[in-house]
Amino acid sequence: MLKYWEKLRRQCYYTATGEIRENPIGLLTYSTDSAGFSLSAANKLMRATKEEVQDGVVFLGLGVEGERYLAPYYWSLPSIDCLDYDHEGRLFLKNLKYETRELTFWEENGKVTRLATIDHLHDLKHRCQNLGLDCGFNATDLLLVFFCDQNSDACERLFTPRTADLLDEHIPGSEATSLYIRTVCQLLDPFRKLDFGSPAAIQESVSSAITVLRLWKRVLEIKKMPLHSKRGAKSDPTKRGKFLTHGCYTTEEILFSAATLYQLAMFLHFKHLGIPGSSLFNTGTKSTERIISEIQGKTNEIQSLDSQPTFADMLDKITRVQFNINAKQRLAQAGAKVRQSSHRR
Numbered sequence: 001m002l003k004y005w006e007k008l009r010r011q012c013y014y015t016a017t018g019e020i021r022e023n024p025i026g027l028l029t030y031s032t033d034s035a036g037f038s039l040s041a042a043n044k045l046m047r048a049t050k051e052e053v054q055d056g057v058v059f060l061g062l063g064v065e066g067e068r069y070l071a072p073y074y075w076s077l078p079s080i081d082c083l084d085y086d087h088e089g090r091l092f093l094k095n096l097k098y099e100t101r102e103l104t105f106w107e108e109n110g111k112v113t114r115l116a117t118i119d120h121l122h123d124l125k126h127r128c129q130n131l132g133l134d135c136g137f138n139a140t141d142l143l144l145v146f147f148c149d150q151n152s153d154a155c156e157r158l159f160t161p162r163t164a165d166l167l168d169e170h171i172p173g174s175e176a177t178s179l180y181i182r183t184v185c186q187l188l189d190p191f192r193k194l195d196f197g198s199p200a201a202i203q204e205s206v207s208s209a210i211t212v213l214r215l216w217k218r219v220l221e222i223k224k225m226p227l228h229s230k231r232g233a234k235s236d237p238t239k240r241g242k243f244l245t246h247g248c249y250t251t252e253e254i255l256f257s258a259a260t261l262y263q264l265a266m267f268l269h270f271k272h273l274g275i276p277g278s279s280l281f282n283t284g285t286k287s288t289e290r291i292i293s294e295i296q297g298k299t300n301e302i303q304s305l306d307s308q309p310t311f312a313d314m315l316d317k318i319t320r321v322q323f324n325i326n327a328k329q330r331l332a333q334a335g336a337k338v339r340q341s342s343h344r345r
Contacts, residue, residue, distance in 0.1 A: 005030060009075055028265055029080045029258070029283045034087040034251040042081040042254055046070060060261055060268075069257035071265065078265050082258045082283040083251055085191040089155035091248040092184045096121075096177075097144040100233035104225065104242040105176040105216055116180040118142055120171050121158065127170045136162060156192070159184045183212045187252060190259060194281040199263045202280060210256040217243055258283070 012025035032038040046069035048059045059070035060078040071078035095101060096118045106114035121142055128135040141154035164181040167174040187209035190202045197205075220227055220242050229241035243249070259280055266278050 005074070005079060013075070026077060026270065028077055028269075029082045029262060031082045031084055031283060034084045034091070035247060039083070039247055039250060042083055043250060045072070045079075046081055046254060046257065048072070060265060062260065062264070067257075069254055069261075071261045077269060078261065080258050080261050080265065081254065082191075082262070082280075083254050085188050085255060086152045086155075088248065088251045088255060089152060089159060089184070089188055091245065091251065092180075093155050093158060094144065095244050095248055096180070097142075098229075098245075100229040100240055101245075102237070102240045102242055103176070103180065103244070104220070105179065106219070107223065107225065114176040116176040120167060120174040120177040121163075123171050124163070124166055124174075128166065131170075133166075135166060136160060159188065161185055179212065183209045186212075187255060191255075191280045191283065194279055196279065196281075198275055199267070199278040202259065202278065203263055206256050206259045210252070213244075213249070213252060217249070 008030070009027060012027045013021060015021055032042060034042075048057075048070050052072065053059075058073045060073065061067050061070040071080045073079075095103065096116060102112065103116040104112050104114070105116060106112075121137075125135055125137070125139060125142070137154070137157040141158055159181055161182065164178040164185075167178040167181070171177075186205045190196045190205050196202060217227070225242045226239075227241055227243040228246065230239040233239040233241070244252070262280060262283065263278055266273065270277050
């Protein structure tokens with residue numbers, strides 16, 4: 001990853017002939033997947049090591065106690081890994097759905113009194129149907145379907161302040177699920193919304209989210225409750241984890257640090273861009289995940305379960321997706337009735 005990053009930086013600063021660009025590209029962030037080797041690499045690259053410090057690498061950070069991730073200066077600007085917030089949204093949703101986990105916010109006298117669960121959203125769906133209300137999501141969004149786990153739209157429909165408000169109003173005992181949803185929104189909305197607000201508003205939002213998640217984890221540790229699931233957890237409730245999966249929590253910590261460091265870097269190096277330049281939407285992670293989704297065929301246009309397509313496959317699939325879209329548009333313009341469907345073809 002460092003080699004790719006080095007090559008990309010060079011292209012941002014030099015032309016193909018080796019001359020310095022008249023207007024060098026200020027490359028601050030890069031986005032990677034948030035699973036497996038990519039997450040492991042980000043976890044390592046955003047930490048200061050003795051070797052790098054001894055080699056003279058400077059790191060950007062707030063300098064506060066307990067700061068977990070920093071941005072190294074490999075050139076004139078810091079390098080910030082923003083991971084993939086779309087991926088993190090799907091991880092948050094799958095944690096609600098996993099049968100091997102019970103997301104417990106509070107337990108008293110051996111009984112769970114505050115539990116975040118997908119069941120509350122099922123209840124809300126039925127309640128809204130009976131009342132004639134639009135809950136904003138559909139029944140399919142609540143299913144754990146592994147072959148269609150690239151569905152970022154479901155996360156955006158479920159993780160909204162309105163969903164949390166409806167839970168508070170109509171589903172008794174759903175306080176933990178409501179808090180869970182609000183926390184996810186506070187963490188991800190600054191990335192998802194171009195005009196979220198000022199740097200102060202962005203920092204307040206992501207800081208609120210990280211505070212809730214860290215306190216939740218600390219409460220479980222103090223009560224000596226298991227954070228992670230053990231073998232056989234699906235059939236044995238006593239073996240179920242009470243907290244987020246390791247990958248979800250690690251990604252959330254790095255996303256928080258990336259958001260914080262990005263605000264700091266923009267203030268230090270690009271203050272003249274003002275509030276528009278501080279938007280986390282500029283990190284570009286959403287477009288990356290959308291492209292991956294279409295390439296892998298996990299859309300309602302093309303079906304393909306190939307998780308590692310070649311570059312030729314990628315071009316072919318994108319061409320076919322675009323052909324389908326253009327064909328539908330031409331048919332609609334000619335007067336034909338084109339039905340929209342979420343079913344995989």
